[in-house]
Amino acid sequence: MSRLDTLLLAPVRGAERLLEQLLFGHRALVALGFLILTLLLGWQATQIRPDASFVKMIPSSHPYVSNYLEHRDELSGLGNSIRVVVAAKDGDILQPEFQQTLKAVTDELFFLPGVDRSALKSIWTPNVRWTEVTEEGFVGGPVIPEDYDGSAASLEQLKVNILRSGQLGRLVANDFGSALIQVPLFERLPETGEKLDYQQFSKRLETLVRQQYSSDQVDIHITGFAKVVGDLIDGAAQVATFFAIAFAVTLVLLYLYSHSVTGTLIPLCCSLIAVVWQLGLLNWLGYGLDPYSMLVPFLVFAIGVSHGVQVVNNVRIEAAAGADKLTAARKAFRTIFIAGFTALLSDGLGFVTLMVIDIQVIQDLAVAASLGVLVIVVTNLLLLPLLISWAGVGQRSIHKTRHGVERSAGLWRALVCFSRPKGALAALAVAVLLAWYGFNASRDLQIGDLSAGAPELREDSRYNLDNAFVTANYSNSSDVFVVMVKTPAEQCSRFETLQLVDRFQYYLTNVAGVQSSVSLVDVAERVTAGLNEGSLKWRSVSRNQYVINSSLRYVPSGLMNSNCSLLPVILFLEDHKAATLQRVSTAVDAFADRHNSDEIQFMMGAGNAGFEAATNEVIADAQYEMLLWVYGVVSLLCLLTFRSLRTVACIILPLALTSLLCQALMAKLGIGVKVATLPVIALGVGIGVDYGIYIYSRLNSFLQQGMALPEAYYETLRSTGKSVAFTGLTLAIGVVLWVFSPIRFQADMGVLLTFMFLLNMLGALILLPALSCLLNYRRETREVAQTVL
Structure with a gap:
């Protein structure tokens, strides 16, 4: 030594x-x-409790998220929020009973702990108003008539007010079949400073809203991060x-x-x-x-x-x-x-x-x-x-x-062939073919979500059915991507700024996946047209700064900050699939590169879709860095333990092959690399290395006794091989049950971990001795081995 x-x-x-x-x-x-x-x-x-946080789920140091956190107080309702839809099963929302239920649901949500009450929006809240131009100028008021009494006349007036408010397709379904309540949430309860308990909040939504107000006439649909997390915690139970x-x-x-x-x-x-x-x-x-x-x-x-x-x-x-x-x-x-x-x-x-x-x-x-x-x-x-x-x-x-009687003796003798040159070459040839296949197949692996709705849940889950309802009936989907336009103070309403934002919105309407957009420009254009008898010829950004300034009196909350240095452009996307987010991010980046200056900057990106785009970028950058660290650390420890680079290769190469094939499997099954699946490969490598270390440790002890490799490997299999095989099969049987979970990401993890447990076990039993034979091949060893067994 x-x-x-x-x-x-x-x-x-x-x-x-x-x-x-x-x-x-x-x-x-x-x-x-x-x-x-x-x-x-x-x-x-x-004493341990479920702990979920909106901020924990997003990369807080990514530029998109940093931009949002810097201006969070000025982007009311564009961060963590839920949407509650009250849908009429028969007829439309213009019924007294329906409006009574909608008001009750709005009030119920208003008083839930954790709700940002100042930013809650419904046609029953005073911050949702209609405006109209008359010969006397602009007139307006709350969408719900002040003298509303449920009569046919007041319901007809309500319909007119909805059309004049511009909320059709936003807070009211395109077919008047349902109404939506936008509910922004605080990350911490303002009264106590404690974190919002998403599990408890989700249960309150179910008991106080869905169960209490669902009936033969009304159905309730709920979407948003808080509901996803609540369903995940319930399913994870x-x-x-x-x-x-x-x-x-x-x-x-x-x-x-x-x-x-x-x-x-x-x-x-x-x-x-x-x-x-x-x-x-x-x-x-x-x-x-x-x-x-x-x-x-x-x-x-x-x-x-x-x-x-x-x-x-x-x-x-x-x-x-x-x-x-x-x-x-x-x-x-x-x-x-x-x-x-x-x-x-x-x-x-x-x-x-x-x-x-x-x-x-x-x-x-x-x-x-x-x-x-x-x-x-x-x-x-x-x-x-x-x-x-x-x-x-x-x-x-x-x-x-x-x-x-050693019932496995026949199997062990069969496996010994892989410790001889011919068997080792055959095993290595198969491994090379599998590696080639895995490399080519894994090139189709994508970053992020590959399906609409909440991919963590099953497609037929209640949440995803609710999300599909919202997407099908509203012009503004639940997938919101916010671009922040930053200017010097009091400059966000300049003609040059609004004109460029108008061009930006038009540019993005030609990007596949963008459903619609809303910004201060839309308000300015609508008011300008209203000041000119509603003529569509005037529905544009006026060059007259006084006309623009007069329109600011009618800006709803959330479309500009108090000192007019920030205006959000809210993009509603068809979905949050990885390809959609990539197209939108690339388009915004391209526009920003051409037009950003000291006077105006287009910055991504808030909204749930913006956060997912940031998450996808972090995962894309980190996945290979993580793999390098995993294999680097494991290789170093194996080197310190066995003091041989050849030994390290024997232990690590089977693990690397499994990781490559796992990525190929993910590509074939349509599983993207995301928060839920990225740790799987590290977990699989961490557990899989145990097989190789135990096998080689025992094999090395027999080799040091002077045995030839085939004889030493046979004794290794007799003493340790059975326990390694047993462990691999037991772990696989345990996690394969996860495929029946109602949580899709848990089912995906079950499939991937089962695959990695079994393949790592086979790699340790087949490929490890083959590599040991080829990397440590000596003529005298071969001559001695011919006399064994």
């Missing part, structure tokens, strides 16, 4: 010996410490059901594998303790569980089981060799600690690399996953051997290990 190797391994070996002495030399005291810690963190875990099923499946499979009650229950209990510790630490550190990180506890449980299986497997082997319970546990600890610690450290640092993505919800997921891996080091590498040193694995398990 070289001096460098000694320097690298000495601290690790020293820590291993110290931990072994502490763990097994003071078992009762250490166990009491574990019990106290579990009770304390268990109490903390019971079913994770507990999938967790219970996965636990039961793992329980049965683990017993069939170990033939031991203690060898089954102890790893499961230690993995559950890891989940409890993780949740407790998250709550103690001030974190909650958002819809995306709710799946992490399951992954922590799965990772814990995979490492627990390795410990139980080594205890069985030592016990079958004649060691007593304590000695078997101690020897298993020595055998497994360095490999297990390396694997878990690789997992944890791989998850930490998600922090490079500037979206807080992904960074929170990285923290949750990393904490989970950290506690597994304690619960499954320390606590599990401690408990099993008392309980053992049972005589039946020992007898099976010592005298049982």
